[in-house]
Amino acid sequence: MAKYVIKRVIMALITILVVACVTFLLMMSVPGSPFNDEKITAQQMAQMDAKYGLDKPLLVQMANYMKGALHGDLGVSLKMQKDRPVLEIIAEKFPLSAKIGVIALIWAVVVGVPLGCLAAYNRGKWIDSLLRIISTLGISMPGFVVATFLLILFCNEDAPFSFLGIKTIFDESQGVRAYFMPCFALGLYPMCYIARLSRSSMLDALGQDYIKTARAKGLATPKIIFKHALRNGVIPVITYLGPLTAFTLCGGFVVETVFTIPGLGRYFVQSVQNRDYFLIMGTTIFLATLVIVMNLVVDILYKVVDPRIDLAKGD
Amino acid sequence: MAKKTKKPVFGSLQPDVDGMLDWNSLTPADFAPAGQEEKDDFIQERKSVSYWADAWRRLRKNTVAMVALGVIILLVLYAFVGPMLVPYGYDEFNAGAENLYPWHYSLEDQATYAEATAAVDPEEAIAQAKAEAEANGEAFTAVDEAILRAQIKTGSGAAQYEGMKESEIYEALGLKAKPFGYSTAELQRIENGESVFPHIFGTDRYGRDIMVRTMYATRVSMVIGLAAALIVLLIGAIYGSISGYCGGMVDTVMQRIVDVIYSLPDVLIILLIATAMSPHITQFITDNPNNGFASFLRTVGPNLIGMFIAFAMLYWVSMSRIIRGQILTLKKQEYVTAARALGASSGRIIKRHLLPNCIGQIVVTTCLQIPSAIFTESFMSFLGVGVLAPLTSLGSMCADALNGISSYPYRLIIPAIIISVMILAFNLFGDGLRDALDPRLKK
Numbered sequence: 001m002a003k004y005v006i007k008r009v010i011m012a013l014i015t016i017l018v019v020a021c022v023t024f025l026l027m028m029s030v031p032g033s034p035f036n037d038e039k040i041t042a043q044q045m046a047q048m049d050a051k052y053g054l055d056k057p058l059l060v061q062m063a064n065y066m067k068g069a070l071h072g073d074l075g076v077s078l079k080m081q082k083d084r085p086v087l088e089i090i091a092e093k094f095p096l097s098a099k100i101g102v103i104a105l106i107w108a109v110v111v112g113v114p115l116g117c118l119a120a121y122n123r124g125k126w127i128d129s130l131l132r133i134i135s136t137l138g139i140s141m142p143g144f145v146v147a148t149f150l151l152i153l154f155c156n157e158d159a160p161f162s163f164l165g166i167k168t169i170f171d172e173s174q175g176v177r178a179y180f181m182p183c184f185a186l187g188l189y190p191m192c193y194i195a196r197l198s199r200s201s202m203l204d205a206l207g208q209d210y211i212k213t214a215r216a217k218g219l220a221t222p223k224i225i226f227k228h229a230l231r232n233g234v235i236p237v238i239t240y241l242g243p244l245t246a247f248t249l250c251g252g253f254v255v256e257t258v259f260t261i262p263g264l265g266r267y268f269v270q271s272v273q274n275r276d277y278f279l280i281m282g283t284t285i286f287l288a289t290l291v292i293v294m295n296l297v298v299d300i301l302y303k304v305v306d307p308r309i310d311l312a313k314g315d
Numbered sequence: 316m317a318k319k320t321k322k323p324v325f326g327s328l329q330p331d332v333d334g335m336l337d338w339n340s341l342t343p344a345d346f347a348p349a350g351q352e353e354k355d356d357f358i359q360e361r362k363s364v365s366y367w368a369d370a371w372r373r374l375r376k377n378t379v380a381m382v383a384l385g386v387i388i389l390l391v392l393y394a395f396v397g398p399m400l401v402p403y404g405y406d407e408f409n410a411g412a413e414n415l416y417p418w419h420y421s422l423e424d425q426a427t428y429a430e431a432t433a434a435v436d437p438e439e440a441i442a443q444a445k446a447e448a449e450a451n452g453e454a455f456t457a458v459d460e461a462i463l464r465a466q467i468k469t470g471s472g473a474a475q476y477e478g479m480k481e482s483e484i485y486e487a488l489g490l491k492a493k494p495f496g497y498s499t500a501e502l503q504r505i506e507n508g509e510s511v512f513p514h515i516f517g518t519d520r521y522g523r524d525i526m527v528r529t530m531y532a533t534r535v536s537m538v539i540g541l542a543a544a545l546i547v548l549l550i551g552a553i554y555g556s557i558s559g560y561c562g563g564m565v566d567t568v569m570q571r572i573v574d575v576i577y578s579l580p581d582v583l584i585i586l587l588i589a590t591a592m593s594p595h596i597t598q599f600i601t602d603n604p605n606n607g608f609a610s611f612l613r614t615v616g617p618n619l620i621g622m623f624i625a626f627a628m629l630y631w632v633s634m635s636r637i638i639r640g641q642i643l644t645l646k647k648q649e650y651v652t653a654a655r656a657l658g659a660s661s662g663r664i665i666k667r668h669l670l671p672n673c674i675g676q677i678v679v680t681t682c683l684q685i686p687s688a689i690f691t692e693s694f695m696s697f698l699g700v701g702v703l704a705p706l707t708s709l710g711s712m713c714a715d716a717l718n719g720i721s722s723y724p725y726r727l728i729i730p731a732i733i734i735s736v737m738i739l740a741f742n743l744f745g746d747g748l749r750d751a752l753d754p755r756l757k758k
Contacts, residue, residue: 015575026591140739142690144697144713145731152724242578250582253698258717269698272590284587288580295578 074282086282097263104187116198138192380747543688551634559642592621
């Protein structure tokens with residue numbers, strides 16, 4: 001077990017390093033100076049380059065950046081909020097994004113898994129077909145489609161649900177009402193995906209012999225499903241949590257843009273559009289690290305949950 | 316020939332051939348060698364069913380997949396044949412036809428509307444009444460003026476319909492909208508006997524026909540989906556088969572690389588690559604204005620090329636994993652050993668023996684890659700880092716429509732529905748294909 005964990009941690013560290021290097025090289029390879037502005041003279045430009053260390057050789061720059069990153073210094077924003085440390089911006093913007101993301105994740109799992117169980121238990125009946133239609137529709141609608149349809153349904157003047165008074169622009173003081181639309185839009189795809197996933201794994205589990213045994217000894221159906229079958233059925237859902245984190249973070253870009261939420265996702269999109277290189281680099285490294293760590297946790301969790309998997313072998 | 320009789324012996328194991336053969340009816344012709352025709356008759360009528368015919372038979376039975384295939388074909392026609400039928404260009408500004416709804420009111424109805432809502436200037440009416448009174452030799456008192464003012468105020472269309480939307484006023488007047496959008500100028504041209512093609516889905520704020528734009532956008536999405544799937548197929552198949560076939564150290568190293576790429580958040584990296592690549596490509600285009608390749612890049616747009624590069628770098632991973640897994644089991648089969656014993660090279664074994672045997676998996680994975688690429692492209696275009704103007708995409712059309720969402724929701728709903736239906740159709744067809752090509756996987 002320890003050997004496996006160490007191996008995985010090393011792999012994760014290498015991955016983060018690769019991401020950091022690739023991000024840095026990609027951003028530095030962009031032609032033209034980040035200070036490209038007609039008003040700035042060549043001399044001023046050289047001064048700016050010197051100030052931010054952009055006049056040094058590329059490898060030295062990279063080494064400096066990595067050293068800084070290890071000490072928690074991801075450089076400063078060059079355009080969006082001039083000279084403000086990137087880490088500070090992330091610390092300010094991320095909590096809101098994380099809050100929305102976590103709520104979306106929770107509702108996706110809490111609703112998706114029981115729906116999958118329901119479909120698997122009623123296999124071939126109308127409820128299974130209905131759930132399959134809903135979940136296939138759900139994974140076919142891009143996040144921005146869901147988000148904008150919600151806007152049309154809830155925020156237009158003559159919208160059917162306009163009486164709820166949800167504002168088009170995210171307003172935290174509205175409480176639950178403010179969080180409803182972004183969390184729903186963000187969680188719909190994962191919810192449907194989880195429902196599909198847990199349906200097929202529950203079907204596998206329900207077909208096993210030990211379920212027949214449980215049934216034969218007269219166990220109540222809810223107990224069979226939730227105590228016996230679900231334990232095995234939920235394992236694929238755990239493996240999906242890693243990619244799901246990535247999806248939620250990136251889906252946040254769109255959802256935050258549509259609902260004008262002042263979170264990290266929207267800010268990242270703006271920094272990409274404004275080509276604020278240090279900010280893009282810093283945010284990318286931060287988000288990628290988050291996803292990689294989540295993948296690592298999920299991988300280890302997976303082996304803990306399912307002891308049948310050979311730990312020593314790795315794969 | 317004498318009649319041969321045999322007495323049945325009780326308990327004998329010999330079959331009672333008397334009943335089976337009619338010895339008397341045999342003629343010498345029966346002992347002649349069989350002719351070609353007779354030999355042909357012996358061959359069974361049923362042909363052996365090939366892998367694809369078998370899969371097609373199974374697929375045809377799957378109603379959902381067939382409907383999805385029909386929808387895909389319709390969408391292909393919509394995207395590639397449609398623009399030939401509609402006389403508007405995707406980037407053509409139709410002057411005078413800005414902001415049209417996908418419905419219109421006839422010219423008479425518009426005239427009624429204008430009459431009903433026309434504002435009557437009270438001062439003008441009073442002056443007119445005064446002149447009339449003077450001409451008739453009557454006195455025009457202040458009381459008369461006040462009465463007239465009140466009448467104008469209650470009777471005036473502008474006041475009566477104040478605060479109402481255009482569509483509500485039309486409804487109050489009892490006028491019904493007719494389908495398809497026409498501008499007033501276009502309606503007048505129809506009146507004069509010209510035939511004008513309707514703006515079936517209306518127009519946007521520059522007067523561009525939304526239907527044509529969705530056609531081109533669907534085309535862009537489909538091309539991107541197909542191209543991404545082909546890139547993924549090529550790289551994934553080569554990488555996966557080499558990794559699986561070679562095994563050992565090569566496999567370990569190659570799989571570690573796959574692990575690294577697999578744990579990256581793809582959208583983030585695509586965003587990054589597309590952002591970083593597009594200035595390079597733009598520069599390449601400006602540096603080589605006469606190069607054919609550069610002009611190709613210009614039409615496609617730098618962001619899109621960046622996106623393709625990103626697809627090529629990231630999306631092949633799952634394909635390569637699937638193919639590696641298949642090759643690992645297939646390479647232990649006897650026919651591979653036989654091929655090797657006959658001196659076939661590794662490349663030939665992979666190309667001729669191993670890959671054709673996992674074709675089902677390859678086709679299914681490629682097919683399911685298409686909707687996922689369309690999904691990502693629309694996501695990027697929505698964020699403004701995908702397809703660039705003048706070319707359009709369903710994602711960027713939705714993003715454009717977001718500003719006028721309360722007045723012109725159809726501008727958003729139409730592309731949103733098209734993209735959802737397209738992804739849905741590809742997903743359902745891919746699922747059906749998987750069931751048909753590999754029935755063991757069916758759940």
